[in-house]
Amino acid sequence: MRILPALAVTGGLVAALLVASPAHAVEPAPTNIKLSWKPNATERIVVSWDEASPVANVISLRQRGQTKVFRSWSTTAEQPNSIELWTGAVSSSYAGMRDGLPLELAVSAGSDGPEALSPGFDADVPVTPQRVSSTLAASGAMTVKWKSPPLTDLTPNDPLDLSSPVTYQAGYDAAGFSKIKIGGRTTATQLTYTLRSAHTLWVDAYNEWGSSSAYNFLSTYPTSVTAKVPAWAVYNRAAKITGTYAPAHEQRQIVLQARNTSTSAWYTVSSGKFSDGTFSFPFGTGGSRQYRAVAPATWFGNTLAYQGVSATSSSTTQLDVFGFFVSPQIGTYDRNTAGVYVYPQANTTATLQRWNGKTWTTVGPVAVKNGTGKGYIIAPKAGRTAYRYYVPATVYGGARFAAAYTNTFVNNVIPGMSTPCLPSQGCHYSTAPR
Structure with missing residues (x-):
């Protein structure tokens, strides 16, 4: 038997190993990439392409001229050469791509094969209103x-x-x-x-x-308002209308309104800006009427505080009256002037009254003009007698004022004699107690 040299055998094996394996063809890039809207469905777009032979594809979303992939989808070789994409997943807002670059879709043959690009397109949602x-x-x-x-x-x-x-x-x-x-x-x-x-x-x-x-x-947000109104007051005496509003963190305009009757129209009495949720107004001199406090609707940037209105409160204003004798002391049958002042300065009729030791009795009427009245009395007997005026309710300047009694003032009569003053002269006779 002929034995081949080992070298020859080895050389044959090397020759066999050097024989090239058959080459695999490289899949060409897809072509004819098209973008369109799905018929009758504006929430989906269709990406389609052509390819030489069926192959799996990868579709990638990116910005034109960039390599970063924001999102990708894949198909198998058995699927059609098209894919439907939800517009919300493709839009620029999905991946925060609002930096002025249009989008494109790349379609590749396989996961690492050559790719082709779609036309560039805008996919921006509207600017925030x-x-x-x-x-x-x-x-x-x-x-x-x-x-x-x-x-x-x-x-x-x-x-x-x-x-x-x-x-x-x-x-x-x-x-x-x-x-x-x-x-x-x-x-x-x-x-x-x-x-x-x-x-x-x-x-x-x-x-x-x-x-x-x-x-x-x-x-x-809503506004709540409360108002505390004096139920009874005397004309032109110190008094206040106070209240609160909430929320209290903003400075608010507060308007004080009034009306003369429960069916008449409201009108503004006063207004001002207040802080810390509290307000205060002078009570004023408007007579007996109803009051309420209003916090008008106010804007703070894009926040609106709704109007707030307090409950309606009624207040009675009494006339401010004062009675006096011109002379602190007179003799018997001397005439003394019993004066009366009325505020506001209305035209009315006052009634002079005398204390008889048990009750007040009427002496007589006294005309009051522009807030001033004068009555005259004669005391035929010595002694001290108390008097007062009653001034009825009246209307002044369209406002109602409640009736009032003056202070008590005393006529001091000492023994003496003078010519009597007759009733025709405006005097009233009054008998002093013994």
């Missing part, structure tokens, strides 16, 4: 206007451009966790609604790529 104005009518209706600045189109006429306008949905949150809609979606950029309870208004802006929300568009 911005409040322009808020107006509260006397009826309680709130009118709110806003704007949503237009987006800059970086890829004009891209395959996914639509001409649909931005729409808005407004609503309110009354409990801190619920969203209650007001009406339906609209293209209008203003809303009028009436809601007197505390709430927060929100406005959502929608386009084909999703929505943006202004959650704290404006907020409101």
Whole structure:
């Protein structure tokens, strides 16, 4: 037997090992990548492509000119050469890509094969609505206007451009966790609604790529007001109307209102700005009437404090009257002047009264003009006698004032004699006690 040299055997093995394995063909990149909206469904887009032979594909979302992948999807070789994507997952807001660059989708053959790029496109949700104005009518209706600045189109006429306008949905949150809609979606950029309870208004802006929300568009809270009004007061004497308002953390305008009867119109008596939740007004000289304190609705930035009104309180104002004798002492049958002052300076008729030791008796009427009256008496007997005036309720300047008695003033008669004053001269005779 012929034995082959070991070297020859070894050389044959080496030659066999050096024979090349068959080469695998590289899958070409997909072609004809198209973007379109799914028919009758504006919340989904369709990405389609062509390829030489069925192969798994990877679809990647990124910004034009960048390599960072924000999101990716995959298909198998058995699936069609297309995929539907939810617009919310593709929009710029999903991955925080609002930095002025358009988007593109890359479709690759396999996980590491060559790729092709879609046309660039914009996928921005609307700019968050911005409040322009808020107006509260006397009826309680709130009118709110806003704007949503237009987006800059970086890829004009891209395959996914639509001409649909931005729409808005407004609503309110009354409990801190619920969203209650007001009406339906609209293209209008203003809303009028009436809601007197505390709430927060929100406005959502929608386009084909999703929505943006202004959650704290404006907020409101109620105001409570209390007022303490003197139930009885004397004209032009020191007295105050005091009260509180809450919340107390803001400076508020407080208006003191009054009306002359329970059916007449309210009018403003005084107003001022107050802090720390308390207020005080001079009681004034307006007569008997009803009062209330009002904290008008006030805006603090985008927060509205609703109007607050206190309970209605009635107050009676009494005439301020004063009686006196001109002469502190007279002789018998001398005439003494019994004067009376009335405030406010009304025209009325007062009644002079005398104490007879048991009760007050009427001496006679005394005319009062512009707040001043003069009565005259003759005391035929020596002694001290107490007098007073009764001034009836009256109306002055349209305001009502309650009746009043003056202070008690004393006529001191000493023995003496003078010519009597006759009743025709305006004198009243009064018999002093013995």
